Amino acid sequence: xxxxxxxxxRADDAFESLQTAIVKGDLAPGExxxxxxxxxxxxxxxxxxxxxxxxxxSRGLLVRRPHAGVKVVSVSADELIELYHIREIMEGLAxxxxxxxxxxxxxxxxxxxxxxxxxMIEQAHGQAYYQGEGDYDFHHRIATGSRNAxxxxxxxxxxxxxxxxxxxxxxxxxxxxxxxxxxxxRIAEAIAQRDGELAEFLMRRHINAARKNIEQKIxxxxxxx
Amino acid sequence: xxxxxxxxxRADDAFESLQTAIVKGDLAPGExxxxxxxxxxxxxxxxxxxxxxxxxxSRGLLVRRPHAGVKVVSVSADELIELYHIREIMEGLAxxxxxxxxxxxxxxxxxxxxxxxxxMIEQAHGQAYYQGEGDYDFHHRIATGSRNAxxxxxxxxxxxxxxxxxxxxxxxxxxxxxxxxxxxxRIAEAIAQRDGELAEFLMRRHINAARKNIEQKIxxxxxxx
DNA sequence: ACCGGCCAGATTGTCAACAATCCGTGAGGC
DNA sequence: GCCTCACGGATTGTTGACAATCTGGCCGGT
Numbered sequence: 098x099x100x101x102x103x104x105x106x107r108a109d110d111a112f113e114s115l116q117t118a119i120v121k122g123d124l125a126p127g128e129x130x131x132x133x134x135x136x137x138x139x140x141x142x143x144x145x146x147x148x149x150x151x152x153x154x155s156r157g158l159l160v161r162r163p164h165a166g167v168k169v170v171s172v173s174a175d176e177l178i179e180l181y182h183i184r185e186i187m188e189g190l191a192x193x194x195x196x197x198x199x200x201x202x203x204x205x206x207x208x209x210x211x212x213x214x215x216x217m218i219e220q221a222h223g224q225a226y227y228q229g230e231g232d233y234d235f236h237h238r239i240a241t242g243s244r245n246a247x248x249x250x251x252x253x254x255x256x257x258x259x260x261x262x263x264x265x266x267x268x269x270x271x272x273x274x275x276x277x278x279x280x281x282x283r284i285a286e287a288i289a290q291r292d293g294e295l296a297e298f299l300m301r302r303h304i305n306a307a308r309k310n311i312e313q314k315i316x317x318x319x320x321x322x
Numbered sequence: 323x324x325x326x327x328x329x330x331x332r333a334d335d336a337f338e339s340l341q342t343a344i345v346k347g348d349l350a351p352g353e354x355x356x357x358x359x360x361x362x363x364x365x366x367x368x369x370x371x372x373x374x375x376x377x378x379x380s381r382g383l384l385v386r387r388p389h390a391g392v393k394v395v396s397v398s399a400d401e402l403i404e405l406y407h408i409r410e411i412m413e414g415l416a417x418x419x420x421x422x423x424x425x426x427x428x429x430x431x432x433x434x435x436x437x438x439x440x441x442m443i444e445q446a447h448g449q450a451y452y453q454g455e456g457d458y459d460f461h462h463r464i465a466t467g468s469r470n471a472x473x474x475x476x477x478x479x480x481x482x483x484x485x486x487x488x489x490x491x492x493x494x495x496x497x498x499x500x501x502x503x504x505x506x507x508r509i510a511e512a513i514a515q516r517d518g519e520l521a522e523f524l525m526r527r528h529i530n531a532a533r534k535n536i537e538q539k540i541x542x543x544x545x546x547x
Numbered sequence: 548a549c550c551g552g553c554c555a556g557a558t559t560g561t562c563a564a565c566a567a568t569c570c571g572t573g574a575g576g577c
Numbered sequence: 578g579c580c581t582c583a584c585g586g587a588t589t590g591t592t593g594a595c596a597a598t599c600t601g602g603c604c605g606g607t
Contacts, residue, residue: 152377179470251476331560
C-alpha cells in the first residue's frame with residue numbers, strides 16, 4: 098500500500114492521494130488536518146505536500162487560512178443541489194457536442210460500457226458498483242467525447258470530485274440503477290443517431306431526475322449533510 | 323510597482339502576480355518560462371513560486387511537464403470558441419439564478435454600474451475601457467449575484483481569466499460597446515422584473531452574439547491566434 | 548465570577564543547499 | 578550526408594532547517 102507507481106512527480110502523487118482520500122471520505126468534510134500529519138500519512142515531505150495543497154485549494158476541495166491550517170471543504174445540502182444545477186447544463190452541452198463529434202469507435206465503446214453495466218446490475222444486484230463508479234464511467238466518456246477540452250476539464254476536474262465526495266455516503270434508491278441505465282441507453286442512442294439536440298435534452302432530464310432524487314432524500318432525512 | 327500590499331501570504335502574491343502577467347500578455351502564450359527567471363522577476367524564492375505554479379496549472383493557465391519546465395498555455399481559435407459555448411450556458415444559468423436571488427440593493431448597483439458604463443462610452447468614446455473591464459464588471463456582478471458559489475468560482479476563477487487573456491489583444495469592433503450596453507440593459511431589466519427565464523434567454527443571446535463577433539474576426543483574419 | 552490582554556507552544560510560511568532528470572551539442576558509425 | 582548515441586550543462590524536484598504567525602491557557606483587573 099505504501100508504494101504507488103511513482104511514475105510522475107512526488108507532488109502529483111500527493112495530489113492524487115489527497116484527492117482520493119477526500120473523495121472516499123477518509124478525510125471527513127470540515128476536518129482540520131495538519132501538514133506534518135499528512136506528511137507521515139503519505140510518506141512525503143512538506144515541500145511537495147504544500148504544492149499539492151495549493152492545487153487542491155484551487156480546485157475547491159479544501160480551504161486554507163494563512164497560518165491556521167487547512168480543512169476539508171464541507172458543502173451544505175443547498176450547495177450540493179447547486180452542483181447538480183451546474184451539471185445539468187454542462188453535461189447537456191457535453192452530450193450535444195459529443196453527439197456531433199464522437200467517433201464511431203467511441204460510440205461503440207459507449208454502448209459496450211452500458212452492456213457491461215447492465216450485466217453487473219443483473220449479476221449481483223450490483224447497485225453499489227453501478228451507482229458509485231459505473232455512472233461516473235458513462236459521464237466520463239461523454240465529457241471527453243465532447244472534444245471540448247475546457248468543458249471536460251471542468252467536469253472531470255472540478256465537479257465530479259465534489260459530487261462523488263457525497264455519493265459515497267449516499268445510499269442507492271431501490272430500482273434507481275435500472276432506471277438510470279435506461280436513461281443512459283436513450284442518451285447513447287441519441288448520440289449514435291447524431292441527434293445533438295435530443296442528446297442534450299435527455300441528458301438534462303437525466304441529471305434533473307438525479308437531482309430530484311437527492312432532494313427527496315434530503316427531505317426524508319435519509320441524507321444528512 | 324514592486325511591492326504590493328503583502329497582506330496575504332507570499333505564495334498568494336506570486337499567484338496573483340503571475341495570473342495578471344499571463345492575462346495581460348506580459349507572458350506570451352506558448353512562452354517557456356524558467357523558475358529562476360520568475361523568481362527574479364517577482365522577488366521571491368522558489369518555494370512559494372512552485373506552490374503558485376501548481377495552482378496556475380490546476381486552473382489551466384499554464385502547462386507543466388516534469389523536469390521540462392512550465393509554459394503559458396496557448397489556446398487555439400477553436401478552443402476560444404469553445405470557451406464561449408461554455409460561457410453561454412453557464413452565464414445563462416447565472417443570470418436566471420441572479421434574477422431569482424439578487425437583493426434589491428444589488429440590482430440597484432447593477433443599474434448604477436451600467437449608468438457609469440454608459441457615461442464612459444459617451445465621454446471619451448471609451449470603447450477600450452468598456453470592452454476591457456466594464457464588460458467584465460457586469461458579468462462579475464451577475465456571477466456573484468447568482469448565490470451559487472461553485473458557479474461563481476468556475477466563472478470568475480476559470481473562464482474569465484482565459485477569456486480576458488485573449489480580449490487584451492482583440493480590437494473592439496466599431497459600435498459594439500453600444501450594442502453590448504443595450505443587451506446588458508435588457509438583461510438587467512429582466513433581472514429587476516425577477517423574470518429568470520427571460521434573463522437566461524437574453525444572456526445566452528448576448529454571449530452568442532459576442533461569439534459570432536469573434537468568429538467573424540477570425541474569418542476575416544483580424545484576429546490571429 | 549467574568550472579561551481582556553499576554554505568554555508559551557505548536558504550526559505554518561519561507562529559505563537555501565542537495566539530488567535527480569531532461570535538453571542540446573558533438574562525435575562516431577552507417 | 579544523415580542518423581544514433583552519449584555526455585555535459587542547466588533546470589527542475591526534493592529535502593531539512595530557520596523565521597513568522599496563530600491558538601489555547603493563564604493571569605490580572607474590574
